[in-house]
Amino acid sequence: MIETEEIERILKKYKRPKIATCCSHSSLQIFHGARLEGFETLGIVTDKNVKFYGSFPNASPDKLMKVHWFSDIVEKAEELVKNEVILVPHGSFVEYLGKALDDLPVPVFGNRRCLLWERERDRMFEWMKRAGFDTPKVKRRESIDGPCMVKFPGARGGRGYLIVRDKEEFDRKTQNAIKKGFITEEDVKNCMIQEFLIGVRFYPHYFYTPLQKQNYSTKKGSLELMSMDRRIESDVDEIYRAMGIGVVEDPAYVVAGNEPLVMRESLLPKVMEMGVGAVEAAEELFGGIPGPFCIETICDRDLKFRVFEISARIVAGTNLYPNGSQYSAFMFNEEMSTGRRIAREIKLAAKAKRLADVVY
Ligand SMILES: Nc1ncnc2c1ncn2[C@@H]1O[C@H](COP(=O)(O)OP(=O)(O)O)[C@@H](O)[C@H]1O
Numbered sequence: 001m002i003e004t005e006e007i008e009r010i011l012k013k014y015k016r017p018k019i020a021t022c023c024s025h026s027s028l029q030i031f032h033g034a035r036l037e038g039f040e041t042l043g044i045v046t047d048k049n050v051k052f053y054g055s056f057p058n059a060s061p062d063k064l065m066k067v068h069w070f071s072d073i074v075e076k077a078e079e080l081v082k083n084e085v086i087l088v089p090h091g092s093f094v095e096y097l098g099k100a101l102d103d104l105p106v107p108v109f110g111n112r113r114c115l116l117w118e119r120e121r122d123r124m125f126e127w128m129k130r131a132g133f134d135t136p137k138v139k140r141r142e143s144i145d146g147p148c149m150v151k152f153p154g155a156r157g158g159r160g161y162l163i164v165r166d167k168e169e170f171d172r173k174t175q176n177a178i179k180k181g182f183i184t185e186e187d188v189k190n191c192m193i194q195e196f197l198i199g200v201r202f203y204p205h206y207f208y209t210p211l212q213k214q215n216y217s218t219k220k221g222s223l224e225l226m227s228m229d230r231r232i233e234s235d236v237d238e239i240y241r242a243m244g245i246g247v248v249e250d251p252a253y254v255v256a257g258n259e260p261l262v263m264r265e266s267l268l269p270k271v272m273e274m275g276v277g278a279v280e281a282a283e284e285l286f287g288g289i290p291g292p293f294c295i296e297t298i299c300d301r302d303l304k305f306r307v308f309e310i311s312a313r314i315v316a317g318t319n320l321y322p323n324g325s326q327y328s329a330f331m332f333n334e335e336m337s338t339g340r341r342i343a344r345e346i347k348l349a350a351k352a353k354r355l356a357d358v359v360y
């Protein structure tokens, strides 16, 4: 992983930082928010999407940098630094860049170490346990004794997960998936078998700032609840339509969109404490998580939260709220999206000469 000193050295030379990201995932929101905060923006765009990303008067980046594919960013590092760019990582960005992000000699908003923890499921569980979360039970093939979700390595947006009830079903379904070329033997060896959680999904979106200790404070900073969503996954979320015509197939869990929702207010204090847990565990394990993150939860009938994942960066569910949300209204007198909050944080950190605390 690139040294923090090297990034600090680059940041010191910046006079007017620009906000940049890959044109995908939540980029329109990021550019929109950056523009509201007075930043110039740069979008890294693939050839086929130039027209689309150039078409939004309030959200198109000021400048487009064309690439054949996002992994080409590595070769553009020098040009990005010349443009005084701070990169904002999002889901697609992290997925397409993979390990190349670790050494990329360009400043990245947040702590890039946390993306390493997000990438590997075993580490993710270590983080979640340290945060004090109630996580799904993890099983071995031999101990499957009820509905489980089998997850294969890498971020797949829920693609290709299997539901199995016993080891015979595990063998049959994994062999079938190998035959179809969806997964490899190696993937099966490295899969994680999780207890299938029953309940309601909530995806609260947080922002952690180490710059000030006010409002909902943590040991070293403070936590803001920006918004909340629920994902709609194809085809599980409308499976009743298939069942209605007599189709009974295993549903897929592929993210297709997001819906807004709010939670019973009596649950919010728990949500804030979960956020604090994630922040303080992150501090102990890898030096903190400045910026946005999301805890992926299932709330059961006893109103207990089970956590199956943390996203250590902006999530696409925040796209529902370019003008702020039901929750950000309680914190800000402006229409504050997560994208705008990121830009605000860069501005505040630059003013306080603390950019290195929120950019690495
Ligand atoms: N343990 C679980 N029990 C029930 N549903 C789950 C569980 N884990 C994940 N899911 C469902 O599968 C979806 C994708 O899972 P996730 O682990 O978030 O995948 P990805 O790593 O691709 O984001 C979730 O949004 C949720 O609907």
Ligand SMILES: [Mg+2]
Residues within 6 Å of the ligand: 296, 309
């Ligand atoms: Mg997920």
